Amino acid sequence: LTQDELKKIAAYKAVEYVESNMILGLGTGSTAKHAIDRIGELLRQGKLSNIIGIPTSTITHEQALSLNIPLSDLDTHPVLDLAIDGADEVDPNMNLVKGRGGSLLREKMIEGCCKKFVVIVDESKLVDYVGASGLALPVEVVPFCWKFTASKLQTLFKDAGCVAKLRVISGSVDHPYVTDNGNYIIDLYFKKDIGDLKAAGDAMLRFAGVVEHGMFIDMATTLIVAGELGITVRHK
Numbered sequence: 130l131t132q133d134e135l136k137k138i139a140a141y142k143a144v145e146y147v148e149s150n151m152i153l154g155l156g157t158g159s160t161a162k163h164a165i166d167r168i169g170e171l172l173r174q175g176k177l178s179n180i181i182g183i184p185t186s187t188i189t190h191e192q193a194l195s196l197n198i199p200l201s202d203l204d205t206h207p208v209l210d211l212a213i214d215g216a217d218e219v220d221p222n223m224n225l226v227k228g229r230g231g232s233l234l235r236e237k238m239i240e241g242c243c244k245k246f247v248v249i250v251d252e253s254k255l256v257d258y259v260g261a262s263g264l265a266l267p268v269e270v271v272p273f274c275w276k277f278t279a280s281k282l283q284t285l286f287k288d289a290g291c292v293a294k295l296r297v298i299s300g301s302v303d304h305p306y307v308t309d310n311g312n313y314i315i316d317l318y319f320k321k322d323i324g325d326l327k328a329a330g331d332a333m334l335r336f337a338g339v340v341e342h343g344m345f346i347d348m349a350t351t352l353i354v355a356g357e358l359g360i361t362v363r364h365k
């Protein structure tokens with residue numbers, strides 16, 4: 130099975146938790162895309178009805194529009210029944226790294242308002258500790274003096290061998306990636322475990338230039354993992 134087929138299997142399993150009349154947080158990324166496609170299909174078939182979607186990015190907003198999923202926002206619906214989204218890393222305590230797709234702020238806002246947050250991954254996302262994949266921990270920062278903020282973040286985690294890099298568009302150094310919220314992203318790479326995630330997250334948020342970080346601590350309520358040997362479902 131390809132990685133995308135595994136993502137689709139996990140996504141379709143998650144949609145089994147969707148019931149008519151629900152207000153849903155719609156995630157962002159290649160795994161969540163399959164879940165949103167499936168929701169659109171069930172609505173079209175009449176197997177689901179009266180669903181309202183709260184999209185976590187402009188790209189998800191566009192996808193949901195194309196599927197005729199009715200949309201709204203947090204201002205109108207501050208409490209959601211269920212959110213479905215992918216993750217870049219999942220540690221043994223179901224803490225997540227998210228944001229490699231650049232949508233961590235809206236995802237964290239929306240997924241923080243849900244009664245249930247179902248995370249869908251293929252088995253490659255499972256790690257022993259945050260940062261172990263060697264891929265980035267994204268941090269959304271204001272563009273103003275981003276180098277200053279990047280330097281503060283790198284120093285904060287110097288004992289973990291942290292390297293902070295501004296995310297740019299397809300390798301062109303003079304075109305920073307700009308989020309849906311008009312901010313930049315600093316990607317943090319670690320050589321070692323940063324230890325206490327809550328303390329690390331709180332320390333980052335104390336820098337005025339940091340908007341939000343990509344660790345989703347104690348947020349997931351259900352984890353669906355699709356692997357070569359089948360699907361596993363874990364509840365918090």
Ligand code: DER
Pocket residue numbers: 156157158159160161214215216217218226227228229230231232233236
């Ligand atoms: O960027 C994000 O937060 C995405 O949800 C990411 O965590 C998962 O993306 P993927 O499903 O394309 O791997």
